[in-house]
Amino acid sequence: MLQGNIDIGTIKNEVLYEVAKLAFQGELEEKKDQLPFEMIPGPQANFRCCIYKEREIIRQRILLAQGKSPSSKKDDKNIVQVISSACEECPITRFVVTDNCQKCMGKRCQNACNFKAITMSRDRAYIDPSKCKECGKCAQACPYNAIADLMRPCKRSCPVDAISMDENGIVIIDEDKCISCGNCIRNCPFGAISDRSFLVDVINLLRSDIPVYAMVAPAVEGQFGAQVSTGILAEGIKELGFDGMFEVALGADFVAASESEEWYEAYQEGKKMTTSCCPAFVNMIRKHFPELTKNISTTISPMQATAKVVKALHPDAITVFIGPCIAKKSEVLDHITEGGTDYALTFDELNAMFRAKEIELSSFGQNMQQGSIFGKNFAVAGGVTASVLQALKEKGIQADIHVKGCNGAAECKKALMLLKAGKLPEDFLEGMSCEGGCVNGPGAVLSGRQAQLNRANVLKSVDDRAIYDTVHSYEDCNITMHRK
Amino acid sequence: MVIQVCIGSSCHLKGSRSVILKLQELIQKHQLEDKISLSGSFCMGQCQKGVCLKLDEEIFSLSPDTTVEFFENEVLGRLG
Incomplete structure (x- = not known):
């Protein structure tokens, strides 16, 4: 039941939890229609205008938790979806004059406007929405900062301009443009955008007799507390019904080794290249800079490399990636023919599963490490570069390689524009769509300072194995590291 | 032409991975x-x-x- 002063995260997590619980009990189909009424019993509304709207939001979120589109009107394949009942239809008049206006004599706003949209009303300037072209010159010109830029938070946060509004002001996401980065999900103050989930599919398969293996992203350390090592997590994951857990840091070591060879070759040929591990960054190139597709490293992602190792060891296994990333779900769908990862979940979805099965992670203890510290650092901006350089060092290769680290989608876009224009001074481009790296991904349970502190504590016990130690220990798996 | 194969758990258990593999081969x-x-x-x-x-x-x-029948009738048929 949802009560009191609740936020967006709580609503999302409670829906995932309730859905996971019913799915584990095998009662989802029978009871899902009743769920909105149980979660919002009424008669008082908690977080929106009335219980009917709240129940509709819950109903749409239940559809998303089952991987379905929340809107009956259309069923596109996009991962990121609009919860129409939750969309507030935010004001679309972008520039608005506020109380700060002194109705001064300078009238710089009026002079700055090329479209004669600004007139003086009784006590302040007025912008005529029918004439305003949203150029923003008036806001820049005002000496009192009296003109507010009210761009919708979802639209402002989108790095690729994929967001527009329908005639009723409800958000529309252009799936041809969307790169599944998750920025709009994070930035909508009403929680009206969310991602589809494989949660129910994975639970159904866990309840079948097919072996299912979890693969946790290198960002995992610190997500479930300062004391939860991957060894402890692996025990918890087995309690959920998985047959075992692998660290994607292991696949990251393979990627660092493969990319070091690739980079060195490209460096000698004078060819510029980008990383391929961040799926939102790769989506950005494919959809918005298609001419640069040839510059993407052909090395598969750490997730796919890990999946190939798992399938080499357990040929009948189903592989489930679990990480902080929403775009990984699109990578799974787009690369289904590669025979690697079968499903992708986020950490908050994993957390919902732990809660549904009442699993306490502190009650287990065992050591486990599969990837090196370099592989684990793929989750932090700059980490991929550091690992590739380390792999070169381990091979004894000296090369004065310069890498542009792009921290966040805006930096990625800027660097790609330079690369497209042939003006990027560096040899390589490391693209990370999330600022700070995967550790700050939209599907994380915890981000910011607490997550950092936890992570530092968990990583203290990591040994000093080298990248090639990992690669050699799985040599028998004989995996191909390049896309077809 | 875009072909999407459902990979939900029910279709998975009915063989969606084999369908994908077969289509890819074809x-x-x-x-x-x-x-x-x-x-x-x-x-x-x-x-x-x-x-x-x-x-x-x-x-x-x-x-x-x-899958083969579908590919020959629908996919090749539509491609002309």
Whole structure:
């Protein structure tokens, strides 16, 4: 039941939890229609205008938790979806004059406007929405900062301009443009955008007799507390019904080794290249800079490399990636023919599963490490570069390689524009769509300072194995590291 | 041409992975890699008809055994 002063995260997590619980009990189909009424019993509304709207939001979120589109009107394949009942239809008049206006004599706003949209009303300037072209010159010109830029938070946060509004002001996401980065999900103050989930599919398969293996992203350390090592997590994951857990840091070591060879070759040929591990960054190139597709490293992602190792060891296994990333779900769908990862979940979805099965992670203890510290650092901006350089060092290769680290989608876009224009001074481009790296991904349970502190504590016990130690220990798996 | 194969748990258990593999082989055999994009899809909500496949916004019901027939009639047929 949802009560009191609740936020967006709580609503999302409670829906995932309730859905996971019913799915584990095998009662989802029978009871899902009743769920909105149980979660919002009424008669008082908690977080929106009335219980009917709240129940509709819950109903749409239940559809998303089952991987379905929340809107009956259309069923596109996009991962990121609009919860129409939750969309507030935010004001679309972008520039608005506020109380700060002194109705001064300078009238710089009026002079700055090329479209004669600004007139003086009784006590302040007025912008005529029918004439305003949203150029923003008036806001820049005002000496009192009296003109507010009210761009919708979802639209402002989108790095690729994929967001527009329908005639009723409800958000529309252009799936041809969307790169599944998750920025709009994070930035909508009403929680009206969310991602589809494989949660129910994975639970159904866990309840079948097919072996299912979890693969946790290198960002995992610190997500479930300062004391939860991957060894402890692996025990918890087995309690959920998985047959075992692998660290994607292991696949990251393979990627660092493969990319070091690739980079060195490209460096000698004078060819510029980008990383391929961040799926939102790769989506950005494919959809918005298609001419640069040839510059993407052909090395598969750490997730796919890990999946190939798992399938080499357990040929009948189903592989489930679990990480902080929403775009990984699109990578799974787009690369289904590669025979690697079968499903992708986020950490908050994993957390919902732990809660549904009442699993306490502190009650287990065992050591486990599969990837090196370099592989684990793929989750932090700059980490991929550091690992590739380390792999070169381990091979004894000296090369004065310069890498542009792009921290966040805006930096990625800027660097790609330079690369497209042939003006990027560096040899390589490391693209990370999330600022700070995967550790700050939209599907994380915890981000910011607490997550950092936890992570530092968990990583203290990591040994000093080298990248090639990992690669050699799985040599028998004989995996191909390049896309077809 | 875009072909999406449902990879939801129900279709998975009915063999969606075999369908994908078969289609991929057929696409390679006919050298249609540039003309057909094959990807996975979330549950299409028609689990009883699985394995579900979407081609040009139309949903088809397949099994690993009927994949070749589907490919020859629908895919090659549409490509002309």
